[in-house]
Amino acid sequence: MEQLPRSFRRLRLALIGVSMLCALLVLVVVAVFVYWDRYLLGPSSGPFERGPFVTSVAEDSAALAWTARGDDAVELRAVSPTGSPVVARNGRFIGLRPGTVYAWTAAVGGAARASGSFTTAPRTLAQPIEFGAIGDYGSGNDHEYAVGRVLAAGRPAFVLTAGDNSYLAAFPQLLDRNIFKPLAPVMASAPLWATFGEHDVFWRNGAAVTSALHLPGEGGRYTVRYGPVQIVLLGLTAADESAYDYAKRELARRGPAVRFVVVHRPLKPGNPIIRLFRERRVAAVLAGHLHRYERRLIGGNLMFTVGTGGEGPGDERFTLATPGSFSLLDYGVLRVRVDAKGVTYTFVDERGRVLDRHRGSLTGP
Numbered sequence: 001m002e003q004l005p006r007s008f009r010r011l012r013l014a015l016i017g018v019s020m021l022c023a024l025l026v027l028v029v030v031a032v033f034v035y036w037d038r039y040l041l042g043p044s045s046g047p048f049e050r051g052p053f054v055t056s057v058a059e060d061s062a063a064l065a066w067t068a069r070g071d072d073a074v075e076l077r078a079v080s081p082t083g084s085p086v087v088a089r090n091g092r093f094i095g096l097r098p099g100t101v102y103a104w105t106a107a108v109g110g111a112a113r114a115s116g117s118f119t120t121a122p123r124t125l126a127q128p129i130e131f132g133a134i135g136d137y138g139s140g141n142d143h144e145y146a147v148g149r150v151l152a153a154g155r156p157a158f159v160l161t162a163g164d165n166s167y168l169a170a171f172p173q174l175l176d177r178n179i180f181k182p183l184a185p186v187m188a189s190a191p192l193w194a195t196f197g198e199h200d201v202f203w204r205n206g207a208a209v210t211s212a213l214h215l216p217g218e219g220g221r222y223t224v225r226y227g228p229v230q231i232v233l234l235g236l237t238a239a240d241e242s243a244y245d246y247a248k249r250e251l252a253r254r255g256p257a258v259r260f261v262v263v264h265r266p267l268k269p270g271n272p273i274i275r276l277f278r279e280r281r282v283a284a285v286l287a288g289h290l291h292r293y294e295r296r297l298i299g300g301n302l303m304f305t306v307g308t309g310g311e312g313p314g315d316e317r318f319t320l321a322t323p324g325s326f327s328l329l330d331y332g333v334l335r336v337r338v339d340a341k342g343v344t345y346t347f348v349d350e351r352g353r354v355l356d357r358h359r360g361s362l363t364g365p
Contacts, residue, residue: 047108048066048106050176051066051187052091052114053116053192054116054190054191057119057121057191058226060095061094061120062118063214064092072109076093076104079102080102097120098122100119102120103117124340125257128338129226129337130156132154132156133159133161133334134160134306134308134309135164135307137165137182137309138165138166138167139311140174140177140178140182143313146350147310147350148186150348150350156186159187159191159193160193160260161192161288162262162286162288162289163264164199164200164307165178166179167311169203171208179192193231193233194209195221195234195262198236200220220234220235228258229260230251230256230258232247232259232262238261243263243273251280251282258362258363260282260286261284267298267299274301278301283360283363284301284343285301285304287304288307291312291314292314293307293329293332293356295345295347300364305322308330330355332355333347333348335347338362342361343360343361344358344360345357345359
Protein backbone atom coordinates (compact mmCIF):
# COMPACT_ATOMS: atom_id res chain seq x y z
CA MET A 1 0.00 0.00 0.00
CA GLU A 2 1.25 3.40 -0.92
CA GLN A 3 2.16 5.36 2.18
CA LEU A 4 0.64 8.86 2.63
CA PRO A 5 3.01 11.76 2.46
CA ARG A 6 4.30 12.89 5.82
CA SER A 7 2.87 16.40 5.36
CA PHE A 8 -0.60 14.99 4.72
CA ARG A 9 -0.41 12.83 7.83
CA ARG A 10 0.55 15.86 9.86
CA LEU A 11 -2.39 17.81 8.41
CA ARG A 12 -4.80 15.01 9.24
CA LEU A 13 -3.52 14.82 12.82
CA ALA A 14 -3.83 18.58 13.12
CA LEU A 15 -7.43 18.48 11.90
CA ILE A 16 -8.24 15.71 14.34
CA GLY A 17 -6.69 17.73 17.16
CA VAL A 18 -8.61 20.87 16.17
CA SER A 19 -11.86 18.89 16.01
CA MET A 20 -11.28 17.42 19.45
CA LEU A 21 -10.44 20.86 20.82
CA CYS A 22 -13.61 22.32 19.28
CA ALA A 23 -15.69 19.52 20.76
CA LEU A 24 -14.09 20.11 24.16
CA LEU A 25 -14.78 23.84 23.90
CA VAL A 26 -18.40 23.14 22.99
CA LEU A 27 -18.72 20.91 26.06
CA VAL A 28 -17.15 23.60 28.23
CA VAL A 29 -19.49 26.27 26.84
CA VAL A 30 -22.52 24.04 27.37
CA ALA A 31 -21.37 23.26 30.91
CA VAL A 32 -20.90 26.96 31.66
CA PHE A 33 -24.39 27.79 30.39
CA VAL A 34 -25.95 24.95 32.38
CA TYR A 35 -24.11 26.01 35.55
CA TRP A 36 -25.02 29.66 34.95
CA ASP A 37 -28.68 28.81 34.45
CA ARG A 38 -28.98 26.45 37.41
CA TYR A 39 -26.70 28.04 40.01
CA LEU A 40 -25.61 31.58 39.14
CA LEU A 41 -28.70 33.32 37.78
CA GLY A 42 -30.65 32.91 41.01
CA PRO A 43 -34.43 33.13 41.33
CA SER A 44 -36.65 35.01 38.91
CA SER A 45 -38.04 38.44 39.71
CA GLY A 46 -41.17 36.77 41.01
CA PRO A 47 -44.86 36.98 40.18
CA PHE A 48 -45.63 40.05 42.31
CA GLU A 49 -45.30 43.68 41.25
CA ARG A 50 -46.41 44.86 44.69
CA GLY A 51 -46.71 42.99 47.97
CA PRO A 52 -48.24 40.90 49.26
CA PHE A 53 -48.71 43.25 52.20
CA VAL A 54 -50.98 43.23 55.25
CA THR A 55 -53.93 45.65 55.00
CA SER A 56 -55.93 44.87 58.15
CA VAL A 57 -55.77 42.80 61.32
CA ALA A 58 -58.53 42.19 63.86
CA GLU A 59 -59.11 39.72 66.69
CA ASP A 60 -60.26 36.89 64.42
CA SER A 61 -59.35 37.99 60.90
CA ALA A 62 -56.63 39.49 58.71
CA ALA A 63 -56.36 40.60 55.09
CA LEU A 64 -53.54 40.92 52.57
CA ALA A 65 -53.37 42.53 49.16
CA TRP A 66 -51.00 42.37 46.19
CA THR A 67 -50.53 43.19 42.53
CA ALA A 68 -49.48 40.24 40.37
CA ARG A 69 -47.66 40.26 37.03
CA GLY A 70 -49.64 37.38 35.54
CA ASP A 71 -52.87 35.48 35.94
CA ASP A 72 -51.47 32.55 37.91
CA ALA A 73 -53.45 31.64 41.01
CA VAL A 74 -52.04 32.80 44.36
CA GLU A 75 -52.37 30.33 47.23
CA LEU A 76 -52.32 32.25 50.51
CA ARG A 77 -51.93 30.21 53.69
CA ALA A 78 -51.08 30.91 57.33
CA VAL A 79 -49.93 28.76 60.24
CA SER A 80 -50.25 29.47 63.96
CA PRO A 81 -47.48 28.66 66.47
CA THR A 82 -49.33 25.42 67.34
CA GLY A 83 -49.33 24.37 63.69
CA SER A 84 -52.99 25.10 62.95
CA PRO A 85 -53.31 25.91 59.22
CA VAL A 86 -55.63 28.53 57.72
CA VAL A 87 -56.33 29.18 54.03
CA ALA A 88 -57.31 32.65 52.83
CA ARG A 89 -60.09 33.38 50.38
CA ASN A 90 -59.69 36.46 48.22
CA GLY A 91 -56.80 37.53 50.42
CA ARG A 92 -58.74 37.31 53.70
CA PHE A 93 -58.20 34.99 56.65
CA ILE A 94 -61.10 34.35 59.04
CA GLY A 95 -61.61 32.22 62.11
CA LEU A 96 -58.28 33.22 63.67
CA ARG A 97 -57.38 33.16 67.36
CA PRO A 98 -57.01 36.54 69.16
CA GLY A 99 -53.53 37.64 70.21
CA THR A 100 -51.77 35.08 68.04
CA VAL A 101 -48.84 35.37 65.63
CA TYR A 102 -49.51 33.75 62.26
CA ALA A 103 -46.82 33.09 59.65
CA TRP A 104 -48.17 33.44 56.10
CA THR A 105 -46.88 32.32 52.73
CA ALA A 106 -48.06 33.19 49.23
CA ALA A 107 -47.42 30.37 46.76
CA VAL A 108 -47.56 30.66 42.97
CA GLY A 109 -46.89 27.75 40.64
CA GLY A 110 -46.43 25.32 43.49
CA ALA A 111 -43.72 27.27 45.35
CA ALA A 112 -43.75 29.98 48.03
CA ARG A 113 -42.91 33.33 46.40
CA ALA A 114 -43.53 35.66 49.36
CA SER A 115 -43.91 35.37 53.12
CA GLY A 116 -44.44 37.33 56.30
CA SER A 117 -46.43 37.29 59.51
CA PHE A 118 -49.12 39.17 61.38
CA THR A 119 -50.41 39.29 64.94
CA THR A 120 -54.13 39.22 65.60
CA ALA A 121 -55.47 41.71 68.11
CA PRO A 122 -55.82 40.56 71.72
CA ARG A 123 -59.13 41.09 73.48
CA THR A 124 -57.60 42.86 76.48
CA LEU A 125 -54.42 44.62 77.52
CA ALA A 126 -53.35 41.61 79.56
CA GLN A 127 -51.28 40.96 76.44
CA PRO A 128 -49.17 44.07 75.58
CA ILE A 129 -49.61 45.71 72.18
CA GLU A 130 -46.73 47.36 70.32
CA PHE A 131 -47.02 49.60 67.27
CA GLY A 132 -44.94 52.16 65.37
CA ALA A 133 -45.58 55.73 64.22
CA ILE A 134 -43.87 57.80 61.52
CA GLY A 135 -44.65 60.86 59.44
CA ASP A 136 -43.32 62.83 56.48
CA TYR A 137 -41.52 59.78 55.16
CA GLY A 138 -42.46 59.18 51.52
CA SER A 139 -39.29 60.28 49.76
CA GLY A 140 -37.83 56.96 48.62
CA ASN A 141 -34.36 57.95 49.84
CA ASP A 142 -31.80 56.11 51.98
CA HIS A 143 -33.15 57.66 55.19
CA GLU A 144 -36.63 56.28 54.53
CA TYR A 145 -35.19 52.81 53.86
CA ALA A 146 -33.29 53.05 57.16
CA VAL A 147 -36.43 54.12 59.01
CA GLY A 148 -38.29 51.22 57.40
CA ARG A 149 -35.68 48.76 58.69
CA VAL A 150 -35.91 50.20 62.21
CA LEU A 151 -39.70 49.90 62.02
CA ALA A 152 -39.53 46.27 60.90
CA ALA A 153 -36.99 45.40 63.61
CA GLY A 154 -39.50 46.43 66.27
CA ARG A 155 -42.05 43.91 64.89
CA PRO A 156 -45.05 46.24 65.37
CA ALA A 157 -48.61 44.94 65.25
CA PHE A 158 -49.48 47.93 63.04
CA VAL A 159 -47.97 51.21 61.88
CA LEU A 160 -49.57 54.66 62.02
CA THR A 161 -48.46 57.42 59.69
CA ALA A 162 -49.06 61.12 60.30
CA GLY A 163 -49.20 62.09 56.65
CA ASP A 164 -47.07 63.13 53.69
CA ASN A 165 -46.83 59.54 52.57
CA SER A 166 -45.51 60.49 49.11
CA TYR A 167 -43.43 63.42 47.87
CA LEU A 168 -43.82 65.66 46.00
CA ALA A 169 -47.34 64.41 45.39
CA ALA A 170 -49.21 61.17 45.89
CA PHE A 171 -49.44 60.24 42.21
CA PRO A 172 -50.18 56.54 41.60
CA GLN A 173 -46.92 56.13 39.64
CA LEU A 174 -44.83 57.21 42.67
CA LEU A 175 -46.30 55.00 45.37
CA ASP A 176 -44.08 51.96 44.79
CA ARG A 177 -40.96 54.11 44.97
CA ASN A 178 -42.12 56.18 47.95
CA ILE A 179 -44.10 53.71 50.06
CA PHE A 180 -44.16 50.06 49.08
CA LYS A 181 -40.48 49.40 48.34
CA PRO A 182 -38.89 51.27 51.29
CA LEU A 183 -41.43 49.87 53.77
CA ALA A 184 -41.80 46.39 52.24
CA PRO A 185 -40.27 44.51 55.22
CA VAL A 186 -42.65 46.00 57.79
CA MET A 187 -45.70 45.96 55.50
CA ALA A 188 -45.32 42.18 55.11
CA SER A 189 -46.20 41.91 58.81
CA ALA A 190 -48.22 44.97 59.80
CA PRO A 191 -50.98 47.10 58.27
CA LEU A 192 -50.09 50.69 57.45
CA TRP A 193 -52.90 52.97 58.68
CA ALA A 194 -52.14 56.37 57.19
CA THR A 195 -53.60 59.81 57.57
CA PHE A 196 -52.90 62.52 54.95
CA GLY A 197 -50.73 65.60 54.70
CA GLU A 198 -50.53 68.37 52.12
CA HIS A 199 -48.55 66.28 49.62
CA ASP A 200 -51.12 63.48 49.78
CA VAL A 201 -54.27 65.54 49.26
CA PHE A 202 -52.74 67.49 46.35
CA TRP A 203 -53.82 64.72 43.95
CA ARG A 204 -57.55 63.94 44.15
CA ASN A 205 -57.62 64.28 47.92
CA GLY A 206 -55.35 61.27 48.38
CA ALA A 207 -57.47 58.83 46.36
CA ALA A 208 -54.40 56.96 45.07
CA VAL A 209 -53.05 56.32 48.58
CA THR A 210 -56.49 55.34 49.88
CA SER A 211 -56.87 52.79 47.10
CA ALA A 212 -53.30 51.45 47.19
CA LEU A 213 -53.24 50.91 50.98
CA HIS A 214 -56.87 49.71 51.10
CA LEU A 215 -57.69 52.31 53.75
CA PRO A 216 -61.19 52.19 55.27
CA GLY A 217 -61.86 55.92 54.81
CA GLU A 218 -61.27 58.80 52.40
CA GLY A 219 -59.15 61.89 52.82
CA GLY A 220 -57.17 60.26 55.62
CA ARG A 221 -60.13 60.47 58.03
CA TYR A 222 -61.38 57.22 59.56
CA THR A 223 -61.27 55.15 62.75
CA VAL A 224 -59.71 51.73 63.31
CA ARG A 225 -59.72 49.31 66.24
CA TYR A 226 -57.02 46.87 67.21
CA GLY A 227 -58.61 44.95 70.06
CA PRO A 228 -58.74 47.32 73.06
CA VAL A 229 -56.96 50.12 71.17
CA GLN A 230 -58.90 52.76 69.23
CA ILE A 231 -57.15 55.04 66.71
CA VAL A 232 -58.98 58.08 65.32
CA LEU A 233 -57.26 59.48 62.23
CA LEU A 234 -58.36 63.01 61.36
CA GLY A 235 -56.46 63.82 58.17
CA LEU A 236 -54.76 67.09 57.39
CA THR A 237 -55.89 69.22 60.32
CA ALA A 238 -57.88 69.18 63.55
CA ALA A 239 -58.62 72.89 63.32
CA ASP A 240 -61.95 72.76 61.45
CA GLU A 241 -65.48 72.06 62.62
CA SER A 242 -65.84 68.82 60.66
CA ALA A 243 -62.76 67.34 62.38
CA TYR A 244 -64.17 68.31 65.77
CA ASP A 245 -67.56 66.76 65.04
CA TYR A 246 -65.99 63.56 63.72
CA ALA A 247 -63.64 63.20 66.70
CA LYS A 248 -66.47 63.89 69.16
CA ARG A 249 -68.60 61.14 67.64
CA GLU A 250 -65.83 58.54 67.38
CA LEU A 251 -64.34 59.16 70.81
CA ALA A 252 -67.78 58.69 72.37
CA ARG A 253 -67.90 55.04 71.28
CA ARG A 254 -67.75 52.59 74.16
CA GLY A 255 -65.32 49.74 74.46
CA PRO A 256 -61.70 50.85 73.92
CA ALA A 257 -59.34 50.70 76.87
CA VAL A 258 -57.02 53.29 75.31
CA ARG A 259 -57.45 55.90 72.57
CA PHE A 260 -55.00 57.63 70.23
CA VAL A 261 -55.56 60.43 67.73
CA VAL A 262 -53.50 60.93 64.56
CA VAL A 263 -53.48 64.21 62.63
CA HIS A 264 -50.97 65.70 60.21
CA ARG A 265 -50.60 69.24 61.54
CA PRO A 266 -49.70 69.54 65.23
CA LEU A 267 -52.28 71.03 67.57
CA LYS A 268 -52.04 74.70 68.43
CA PRO A 269 -53.10 76.34 71.70
CA GLY A 270 -56.66 77.61 71.59
CA ASN A 271 -57.99 74.82 69.40
CA PRO A 272 -61.29 73.68 71.04
CA ILE A 273 -60.55 70.07 70.13
CA ILE A 274 -57.81 70.04 72.78
CA ARG A 275 -60.42 70.16 75.53
CA LEU A 276 -62.37 67.36 73.81
CA PHE A 277 -59.31 65.13 73.76
CA ARG A 278 -58.72 65.78 77.45
CA GLU A 279 -62.36 65.06 78.33
CA ARG A 280 -62.38 61.84 76.32
CA ARG A 281 -59.08 60.80 77.93
CA VAL A 282 -57.01 60.39 74.78
CA ALA A 283 -53.67 58.82 75.68
CA ALA A 284 -51.70 60.81 73.10
CA VAL A 285 -51.98 62.77 69.86
CA LEU A 286 -49.56 61.82 67.07
CA ALA A 287 -48.74 64.43 64.41
CA GLY A 288 -46.27 65.18 61.64
CA HIS A 289 -45.76 68.20 59.34
CA LEU A 290 -42.71 69.52 61.23
CA HIS A 291 -39.63 67.57 60.11
CA ARG A 292 -38.47 66.91 63.64
CA TYR A 293 -39.36 64.84 66.70
CA GLU A 294 -41.10 66.60 69.56
CA ARG A 295 -42.74 65.54 72.81
CA ARG A 296 -44.79 68.11 74.64
CA LEU A 297 -47.92 68.84 76.64
CA ILE A 298 -50.56 71.12 75.16
CA GLY A 299 -53.69 71.94 77.14
CA GLY A 300 -53.24 68.84 79.26
CA ASN A 301 -52.79 66.57 76.24
CA LEU A 302 -49.67 64.56 75.48
CA MET A 303 -48.59 65.14 71.87
CA PHE A 304 -45.80 63.68 69.75
CA THR A 305 -44.61 65.12 66.47
CA VAL A 306 -42.97 62.41 64.36
CA GLY A 307 -42.18 64.12 61.05
CA THR A 308 -38.91 62.18 61.00
CA GLY A 309 -39.59 59.36 58.54
CA GLY A 310 -37.18 60.30 55.77
CA GLU A 311 -37.99 63.61 54.06
CA GLY A 312 -35.94 66.52 55.24
CA PRO A 313 -34.05 66.76 57.42
CA GLY A 314 -35.59 69.49 59.47
CA ASP A 315 -33.66 72.73 59.43
CA GLU A 316 -33.47 75.16 62.34
CA ARG A 317 -34.13 78.00 59.88
CA PHE A 318 -37.43 76.54 58.66
CA THR A 319 -38.48 73.96 61.27
CA LEU A 320 -38.12 75.75 64.56
CA ALA A 321 -38.46 73.84 67.81
CA THR A 322 -41.73 74.37 69.67
CA PRO A 323 -41.15 76.24 72.94
CA GLY A 324 -41.46 74.00 75.97
CA SER A 325 -40.98 70.77 74.03
CA PHE A 326 -38.38 68.04 74.01
CA SER A 327 -37.22 68.40 70.41
CA LEU A 328 -34.80 66.58 68.06
CA LEU A 329 -33.91 66.82 64.37
CA ASP A 330 -32.96 63.15 63.98
CA TYR A 331 -34.64 60.75 61.58
CA GLY A 332 -36.39 57.92 63.36
CA VAL A 333 -39.58 56.17 64.50
CA LEU A 334 -41.76 56.30 67.58
CA ARG A 335 -42.33 52.88 69.13
CA VAL A 336 -45.40 52.65 71.34
CA ARG A 337 -46.02 49.83 73.83
CA VAL A 338 -49.43 49.62 75.50
CA ASP A 339 -50.01 47.38 78.52
CA ALA A 340 -52.54 47.19 81.34
CA LYS A 341 -50.61 49.73 83.44
CA GLY A 342 -49.84 52.42 80.89
CA VAL A 343 -48.10 53.40 77.66
CA THR A 344 -44.37 53.54 76.93
CA TYR A 345 -43.19 55.81 74.10
CA THR A 346 -39.68 55.27 72.73
CA PHE A 347 -38.09 57.31 69.94
CA VAL A 348 -35.47 55.29 68.05
CA ASP A 349 -33.34 57.02 65.42
CA GLU A 350 -32.31 55.60 62.04
CA ARG A 351 -29.14 54.17 63.61
CA GLY A 352 -31.12 52.22 66.21
CA ARG A 353 -30.27 54.54 69.11
CA VAL A 354 -32.90 55.32 71.76
CA LEU A 355 -33.04 59.13 72.00
CA ASP A 356 -36.16 59.58 74.09
CA ARG A 357 -38.35 57.47 76.37
CA HIS A 358 -41.53 58.50 78.13
CA ARG A 359 -44.06 56.65 80.26
CA GLY A 360 -47.68 57.80 80.14
CA SER A 361 -51.05 56.60 81.36
CA LEU A 362 -53.83 54.96 79.36
CA THR A 363 -55.99 58.04 79.82
CA GLY A 364 -53.62 60.91 79.13
CA PRO A 365 -50.78 62.61 81.00
